[in-house]
Amino acid sequence: MGRRRVAPAxxxxxxxxxxxxxxxxCAPSRAVEPDAPSSPPHAASPRPSPDVTSAAPAPRVPVYxxxxxxxxxxxxxxRLVVPSQHIDMRVVPVGVADDGSMGLSENAFEAGWYEYGxxxxxxxxxAVLAAHVDSVQSGIGPFARLRxxxxxxxxxxxxxxxxxxxxxxxxxxxxxxxxxxxxxxxDRDGAPRLVLVTCGGEWNAKTxxxxxxxxxxAEPTGG
Amino acid sequence: MRARLLAGAVAGTLALAGLAATxxxxxxxxxxxxxxxHGVPGLxxxxxxxxxxxxxxxKPGKMAGxxxxxAGTYKVAITAADAKDDSKPAIGPVDLKLAAGKNYTAVAHxxxxxxxxxxxxxxxxxxxxxxxxxxxxxxxxNAPAVDVLxxxxxxxxxxxxxxxxxxxxPAGTVSASVVAAGTTKPALLGPADVKVTEGTNTILYAWGDxxxxxxxxxxxTQMITGLHGNPSGVQAGELGLAADHPTPVWPFALGALxxxxxxxxxxxxxxxxxxx
Numbered sequence: 368m369g370r371r372r373v374a375p376a377x378x379x380x381x382x383x384x385x386x387x388x389x390x391x392x393c394a395p396s397r398a399v400e401p402d403a404p405s406s407p408p409h410a411a412s413p414r415p416s417p418d419v420t421s422a423a424p425a426p427r428v429p430v431y432x433x434x435x436x437x438x439x440x441x442x443x444x445x446r447l448v449v450p451s452q453h454i455d456m457r458v459v460p461v462g463v464a465d466d467g468s469m470g471l472s473e474n475a476f477e478a479g480w481y482e483y484g485x486x487x488x489x490x491x492x493x494a495v496l497a498a499h500v501d502s503v504q505s506g507i508g509p510f511a512r513l514r515x516x517x518x519x520x521x522x523x524x525x526x527x528x529x530x531x532x533x534x535x536x537x538x539x540x541x542x543x544x545x546x547x548x549x550x551x552x553x554d555r556d557g558a559p560r561l562v563l564v565t566c567g568g569e570w571n572a573k574t575x576x577x578x579x580x581x582x583x584x585a586e587p588t589g590g
Numbered sequence: 591m592r593a594r595l596l597a598g599a600v601a602g603t604l605a606l607a608g609l610a611a612t613x614x615x616x617x618x619x620x621x622x623x624x625x626x627x628h629g630v631p632g633l634x635x636x637x638x639x640x641x642x643x644x645x646x647x648x649k650p651g652k653m654a655g656x657x658x659x660x661a662g663t664y665k666v667a668i669t670a671a672d673a674k675d676d677s678k679p680a681i682g683p684v685d686l687k688l689a690a691g692k693n694y695t696a697v698a699h700x701x702x703x704x705x706x707x708x709x710x711x712x713x714x715x716x717x718x719x720x721x722x723x724x725x726x727x728x729x730x731x732n733a734p735a736v737d738v739l740x741x742x743x744x745x746x747x748x749x750x751x752x753x754x755x756x757x758x759x760p761a762g763t764v765s766a767s768v769v770a771a772g773t774t775k776p777a778l779l780g781p782a783d784v785k786v787t788e789g790t791n792t793i794l795y796a797w798g799d800x801x802x803x804x805x806x807x808x809x810x811t812q813m814i815t816g817l818h819g820n821p822s823g824v825q826a827g828e829l830g831l832a833a834d835h836p837t838p839v840w841p842f843a844l845g846a847l848x849x850x851x852x853x854x855x856x857x858x859x860x861x862x863x864x865x866x
Contacts, residue, residue, distance in 0.1 A: 428645060433627065433653035433810040435785060435792070462761070463721030469821040483721060483761065483788040483818065501829040511832040544823055553820040570830030577827045 441486035442526035447478050447496055447563075451520045452512040458496060458524070469564075475499040475508025478563075484553055487524040487532040492555035494524070497564040500577070510565035514541065514581045522561060522585045534561045534585035541567050541579045552582065561585040622688035625655030629699035629730050629797035630681075630706045631806040638667040638676035638683075647671050651797075653812060661690040668698055668708065681706045695812060699730035699797055702751050709752040713812075714791055717819045723761050723786040724817065726793040728754040731807055733800035735771035736778065740764045747771065761788035768796055779809055789818025 444458045461470040461479030471479045478498040485492035498510040522534040542548075552562050561584070568579030626637065628648050637645035637654075645654055648671075667676035667683040676683065681698055688694060693713040701707045711728060718724055727738055729749045738746035738755075741764075746755045748771045767780030779796060786792065791814040798806035 428654045428657060430645070430648070430652050430654045432651065433795070433812050435811045435813070438785070438787075463719075463821055464825070466825075467720060467822040469824045471824075471826060481821070497824045497826050500827040500832040503828050506829070507831050510826070547823060549823050550820050552824075555816075555818070564824045564826060566825070566827035567832065568834055570827075570833035570835075572830065575828070575830075576825055577830070577833060580824055580826070 442528040444480050444487050444524045445527050446525040448523045454509040473504045475502040475505045493560045493562045495562045500565045533588045535588050536585045538584045540582045620690045621658040623656045623693040625695045627653050627697045634671040635668045663687045700732040718817050720819045720821045724791040726756045728795050730797045736768050739767050759786045790815045
């Protein structure tokens with residue numbers, strides 16, 4: 368009996384070793400992606416002002432108290448569900464990484480919302496949610512199934528006010544990172560959209576980055 | 591058209607009469623943007639542009655604008671609020687040269703001699719890095735040189751009337767105070783929480799008069815939004831396990847299988863040996 372227990376223990380130990388080996392081999396370097404696309408400068412668009420060229424009736428000069436306005440932040444998204452792909456993830460606010468790319472949760476089971484851009488439910492612009500397709504901390508995450516999403520699929524985002532924002536997928540693309548249209552993903556002025564981003568394509572073992580981004584765009588269904 | 595617009599202005603509206611009359615059908619990109627800040631304490635004024643009343647009964651601490659104007663030079667005169675015309679200006683007349691595509695704030699303020707003057711500032715509307723905001727500090731007060739402290743550290747030193755300093759900072763909140771240059775207290779202004787808003791140039795004006803008792807020093811805030819840059823990309827994978835051809839996995843898997851085989855054989859052999 369005692370001997371029978373030995374073999375599974377050895378196998379378990381080997382499997383543990385295998386996992387350690389994998390993680391060690393795949394530990395990310397902090398090297399900056401050499402071919403990371405840099406976004407073109409965004410045109411400055413200061414707030415709209417009266418159109419002085421159409422002069423009848425004469426425009427009024429807005430006069431105001433120059434104080435910092437009390438800001439009412441948008442409700443932050445907290446949950447993302449894509450039923451057809453069995454994706455149901457927590458959403459956390461993220462900013463910018465040291466290398467200038469979008470910051471992400473180290474947990475591939477958590478999607479990051481780009482907190483400086485629009486939130487789901489805002490009247491204009493893209494709410495960008497991104498998650499690691501796989502990460503050191505958590506292995507392969509739900510966004511590995513993002514590439515399998517179909518056009519027309521339902522997507523739901525719940526915000527911290529418990530409002531549910533419903534979307535319908537309008538496009539699914541795998542795009543080389545080199546030259547990817549990042550400025551259009553992060554657009555703040557166009558029609559409201561939800562943009563889900565992860566990685567895909569070939570793995571570059573030198574740069575420790577995937578070659579492509581998988582980008583799912585969805586539009587509000589108004590439901 | 592000029593006549594009608596002028597009539598509107600005389601009728602007491604805050605009409606952009608003189609300016610609109612000079613504006614052609616140019617696109618917005620060819621225009622300059624102008625805001626006007628009134629930073630002379632205790633003086634309500636009228637503002638004349640190219641001889642025409644443009645801002646009526648403009649009060650201290652107020653901001654007007656922004657206005658889209660054709661590029662060009664504008665003659666601005668600031669008079670007492672009860673003046674009949676701009677023949678006896680309290681400030682100016684000054685020529686404001688506005689270039690296409692630029693963003694300006696003209697400030698009526700006190701000099702360090704206590705007399706009203708005007709300064710034209712060009713607002714920095716260049717793109718900010720993703721995750722950063724811009725803070726511009728302008729000294730337009732009758733006060734000596736100042737330092738601006740963020741917490742206890744001087745982030746701006748020796749700023750004099752009518753100069754400015756521009757800083758790009760990570761978005762967030764900074765506790766800032768204004769002190770006489772080379773000191774840390776007492777605070778002339780603040781401490782106050784200053785929000786560094788991502789993609790926004792937050793322009794702070796220290797205005798008023800520090801030589802009066804009580805001091806009329808005050809802070810005004812102008813914000814220019816929409817300057818944000820975007821993240822350079824999305825690096826959303828660390829392992830290569832979800833790649834189209836996840837090559838890194840196989841050597842390890844094969845190696846593990848081989849090890850597993852060796853181990854199993856060892857176990858089996860030992861078992862065989864013991865059973866002998």
